[in-house]
Amino acid sequence: xxxxxxxxxxxxxxxxxxxxxxxxxxxxxxxxxxxxxxxxxxxxxxxxxxxxxxxxxxxxxxxxxxxxxxxxxxxxxxxxxxxxxxxxxxxxxxxxxxxxxxxxxxxxxxxxxxxxxxxxxxxxxxxxxxxxxxxxxxxxxxxxxxxxxxxxxxxxxxxxxxxxxxxxxxxxxxxxxxxxxxxxxxxxxxxxxxxxxxxxxxxxxxxxxxxxxxxxxxxxxxxxxxxxxxxxxxxxxxxxxxxxxxxxxxxxxxxxxxxxxxxxxxxxxxxxxxxxxxxxxxxxxxxxxxxxxxxxxxxxxxxxxxxxxxxxxxxxxxxxxxxxxxxxxxxxxxxxxxxxxxxxxxxxxxxxx
Amino acid sequence: xxxxxxxxxxxxxxxxxxxxxxxxxxxxxxxxxxxxxxxxxxxxxxxxxxxxxxxxxxxxxxxxxxxxxxxxxxxxxxxxxxxxxxxxxxxxxxxxxxxxxxxxxxxxxxxxxxxxxxxxxxxxxxxxxxxxxxxxxxxxxxxxxxxxxxxxxxxxxxxxxxxxxxxxxxxxx
Numbered sequence: 005x006x007x008x009x010x011x012x013x014x015x016x017x018x019x020x021x022x023x024x025x026x027x028x029x030x031x032x033x034x035x036x037x038x039x040x041x042x043x044x045x046x047x048x049x050x051x052x053x054x055x056x057x058x059x060x061x062x063x064x065x066x067x068x069x070x071x072x073x074x075x076x077x078x079x080x081x082x083x084x085x086x087x088x089x090x091x092x093x094x095x096x097x098x099x100x101x102x103x104x105x106x107x108x109x110x111x112x113x114x115x116x117x118x119x120x121x122x123x124x125x126x127x128x129x130x131x132x133x134x135x136x137x138x139x140x141x142x143x144x145x146x147x148x149x150x151x152x153x154x155x156x157x158x159x160x161x162x163x164x165x166x167x168x169x170x171x172x173x174x175x176x177x178x179x180x181x182x183x184x185x186x187x188x189x190x191x192x193x194x195x196x197x198x199x200x201x202x203x204x205x206x207x208x209x210x211x212x213x214x215x216x217x218x219x220x221x222x223x224x225x226x227x228x229x230x231x232x233x234x235x236x237x238x239x240x241x242x243x244x245x246x247x248x249x250x251x252x253x254x255x256x257x258x259x260x261x262x263x264x265x266x267x268x269x270x271x272x273x274x275x276x277x278x279x280x281x282x283x284x285x286x287x288x289x290x291x292x293x294x295x296x297x298x299x300x301x302x303x304x305x306x307x308x309x310x311x312x313x314x315x316x317x318x319x320x321x322x323x324x325x326x327x328x329x330x331x332x333x334x335x336x337x338x339x340x341x342x343x344x345x346x347x348x349x350x351x352x353x354x355x356x357x
Numbered sequence: 358x359x360x361x362x363x364x365x366x367x368x369x370x371x372x373x374x375x376x377x378x379x380x381x382x383x384x385x386x387x388x389x390x391x392x393x394x395x396x397x398x399x400x401x402x403x404x405x406x407x408x409x410x411x412x413x414x415x416x417x418x419x420x421x422x423x424x425x426x427x428x429x430x431x432x433x434x435x436x437x438x439x440x441x442x443x444x445x446x447x448x449x450x451x452x453x454x455x456x457x458x459x460x461x462x463x464x465x466x467x468x469x470x471x472x473x474x475x476x477x478x479x480x481x482x483x484x485x486x487x488x489x490x491x492x493x494x495x496x497x498x499x500x501x502x503x504x505x506x507x508x509x510x511x512x513x514x515x516x517x518x519x520x521x522x523x524x525x526x527x528x529x530x
Contacts, residue, residue, distance in 0.1 A: 026361070026362050029362070030362070098386065098388070098389070100389065101388065101389065101392060104392065131411045131415075132411060132412075132488075132489055132490050133411050133412050133415050133490050136412070136415045136419070136490075137411070137415050139415075139419060140414075140415040140416070140418040140419035140422075140423065141415075141418060143418065143419050143422060143423025143424075144399070144418065144422050144423070146423065146427055147392075147395060147422060147426060147427060147430065150427065150430050150431075150434075151388065151392060151430070154388060154430075154434065155388075162434070165434075166431075166434060169427065169430075169431065173427065176423070191491075192490070192491075193490050194490075
């Protein structure tokens with residue numbers, strides 16, 4: 005199996021050979037930052053194209069097909085357009101909070117993105133508290149959304165922000181609890197170790213029914229966390245124009261847009277890492293030759309394949325179901341998902357014991 | 358890491374914290390004060406990270422940034438009118454405030470002088486001091502010496518009381 009560990013270790017060794025430790029670290033920090041930002045934006049372009057295509061197929065249309073072969077360059081063109089757009093100054097906004105909001109949202113998203121293990125050694129942040137770090141950092145984004153709605157000086161944005169706050173805080177609980185079920189199973193919170201432990205079988209197979217329940221709950225709650233699909237109340241376009249980011253224009257709007265798509269990717273990537281084995285190939289105990297063949301597929305492809313599978317599920321749900329009402333949304337979380345995930349943790353603990 | 362880089366990072370975070378805390382109490386807009394407070398809390402989490410207390414940093418972020426400040430923001434949303442500014446304070450309040458500050462500084466300086474720092478000769482900022490999550494979990498829920506099951510359970514009773522109180526206030530007649 006080829007791991008990116010080889011490349012990253014080689015760069016590290018090369019730098020350490022020629023420079024002092026401080027400079028090595030500085031250069032590595034800059035390199036990691038550049039790589040993460042690049043991957044972040046490229047993934048956003050891919051996701052936007054994918055969403056438009058998948059949406060088109062669900063609605064029996066063709067979708068973008070003019071720019072480039074099959075319209076693949078459409079989102080690049082859109083990116084150039086959004087970069088050239090004017091940032092409109094809104095009357096009577098709180099300028100400091102208005103600008104801060106979009107940065108808070110995108111910083112929370114990028115910090116979470118850094119902790120995703122793409123491959124062995126291809127992970128920027130690998131703390132001992134991995135899963136907890138993900139939950140903690142992603143919670144900053146809520147504040148960004150709330151102050152975006154407030155500081156825009158607009159009724160629609162304020163209502164959108166209130167809905168979004170209520171929704172994100174409630175669904176964070178189920179998200180955390182379903183991840184906790186897997187932490188109970190694996191006995192560690194470090195993402196790299198969680199992946200390593202799935203070498204013989206993925207947790208969704210290893211954990212029997214509780215893991216399956218946790219996976220489904222995580223997909224639903226995670227989907228709600230991204231403010232999309234049937235849970236897109238914060239930006240319900242027929243009621244609130246565009247929710248909390250109505251007043252934003254140009255690249256400031258672009259930040260919200262990017263963060264939304266990348267949050268979808270992050271949720272899918274965490275689902276893939278924690279439940280479907282991350283970059284670990286499909287191994288079935290006993291089938292040696294089958295495992296050998298599976299090892300030939302590079303781990304990064306495994307990871308991306310699983311992630312895009314989860315993303316496809318999210319898109320499918322988004323374009324198939326009508327929007328919920330706010331009371332239905334909250335009672336789904338507090339009266340159905342959360343009790344189930346609490347009981348699920350108990351089940352998982354019994355299973356582990 | 359290099360001591361110099363450590364120092365630079367530490368001073369950046371420290372100065373940011375000082376500035377933001379001053380801004381948090383001098384600003385006239387309630388929501389801005391809450392957001393400055395949030396930034397101070399995030400900087401505090403940065404200090405914990407700096408000391409390799411990853412767990413504490415994550416707790417700081419998820420409890421304060423993800424919980425307390427959002428609660429503040431919601432309370433401000435629901436109670437104040439848009440564009441409402443805080444009035445200037447009376448002279449008396451400044452005097453009380455100054456007294457409180459002097460008292461706080463005195464207590465801090467006293468504790469600082471009194472305390473014997475374990476790592477003072479060789480500052481413990483170097484090296485990898487990350488504490489394993491397993492150790493933290495077992496310490497939190499253990500019954501032995503230097504373990505914290507009882508405080509943990511007492512806190513959970515307090516939270517239960519809060520939840521019941523919340524339901525009592527919010528329930529329909």
